[in-house]
Amino acid sequence: MRTPLKLGAFAAGLAAVFAASVGAGKLAGPTAAPVAEATHDMPAGTGQDTGHDTQGHDTEGHGSGTQGAGAHLPTGLQVTEDGYTLTPLTTTLTPGATQEFRFRVTGPDGGPVTRYAVEHEKELHLIVVRRDLTGYRHLHPERAADGTWTVPLSVAAAGQYRVFADFRPAARAEGLTLGADVAAPGDYRPQPLPQAAHTATVDGYTVRLDGDLHAGTAAKLTFTVSRDGRPVTDLEPYLGASGHLVALREGDLAYLHVHPDGTTFTAEVPSEGKYRLYLDFKHGGTVHTAEFTAATDH
Numbered sequence: 291m292r293t294p295l296k297l298g299a300f301a302a303g304l305a306a307v308f309a310a311s312v313g314a315g316k317l318a319g320p321t322a323a324p325v326a327e328a329t330h331d332m333p334a335g336t337g338q339d340t341g342h343d344t345q346g347h348d349t350e351g352h353g354s355g356t357q358g359a360g361a362h363l364p365t366g367l368q369v370t371e372d373g374y375t376l377t378p379l380t381t382t383l384t385p386g387a388t389q390e391f392r393f394r395v396t397g398p399d400g401g402p403v404t405r406y407a408v409e410h411e412k413e414l415h416l417i418v419v420r421r422d423l424t425g426y427r428h429l430h431p432e433r434a435a436d437g438t439w440t441v442p443l444s445v446a447a448a449g450q451y452r453v454f455a456d457f458r459p460a461a462r463a464e465g466l467t468l469g470a471d472v473a474a475p476g477d478y479r480p481q482p483l484p485q486a487a488h489t490a491t492v493d494g495y496t497v498r499l500d501g502d503l504h505a506g507t508a509a510k511l512t513f514t515v516s517r518d519g520r521p522v523t524d525l526e527p528y529l530g531a532s533g534h535l536v537a538l539r540e541g542d543l544a545y546l547h548v549h550p551d552g553t554t555f556t557a558e559v560p561s562e563g564k565y566r567l568y569l570d571f572k573h574g575g576t577v578h579t580a581e582f583t584a585a586t587d588h
């Protein structure tokens with residue numbers, strides 16, 4: 291249910307500055323694209339409603355109960371949506387070890403999806419994060435001809451991990467983000483969410499975030515990357531853009547995946563609360579991820 295992003299035309303003069311306008315993005319509710327398909331008509335709050343409208347379509351409800359029939363849910367909360375299902379074939383992770391993480395996406399006909407549209411230079415983007423919002427990874431798995439996806443994955447510590455597959459089947463006009471939990475057994479010590487902050491450091495870079503989130507409306511966010519006190523002016527393209535931003539909502543890990551057009555992002559957070567922002571940028575041939583906690587202003 292990727293909705294078209296409203297892309298602005300903010301000044302793009304400084305290579306090191308991202309203008310990330312947060313508004314009207316994937317997590318948007320009421321203005322999102324048509325949802326009249328019966329497959330969206332899930333009773334809110336029911337956990338065991340098996341699909342009656344589409345063969346093999348299990349509408350396992352994570353509905354909040356506050357949205358009317360046909361309204362969009364935020365993405366990433368369901369393992370099945372519109373007949374597409376994310377199935378991890380690797381169901382247990384071993385902390386500290388690199389292993390092959392394998393999964394499959396099946397379509398409405400029950401078979402593995404083997405035809406995808408390329409979006410942002412990839413057929414599928416895989417995000418892995420522990421349930422406490424630590425350990426973020428943004429990966430690009432390889433697909434075998436039979437539809438099985440594989441990627442080397444290592445997680446540092448035990449815990450419950452959320453795996454998001456962000457993709458668009460060739461047969462669909464809109465993308466999907468499906469989410470599933472995968473466990474890394476062991477002594478799980480969840481970390482508290484860091485305080486909201488406008489500065490993050492990563493790999494010797496300092497990234498400043500200007501702007502604040504507003505629930506349900508557009509808000510402009512600007513990221514400025516510097517190193518040793520000086521602005522970085524030669525960021526490299528990453529996934530066909532100047533940066534890549536994912537926002538996850540505290541509490542349920544609702545997922546917002548936004549790519550910029552030029553140096554501009556536009557997306558919208560759906561509700562008041564705290565979000566963890568993950569900004570990927572590329573410099574010196576390496577992708578770095580700056581993380582921020584951002585709270586909506588009331």
Ligand SMILES: [Cu+2]
Pocket residue numbers: 412414415416428429430529
């Ligand atoms: Cu990606």
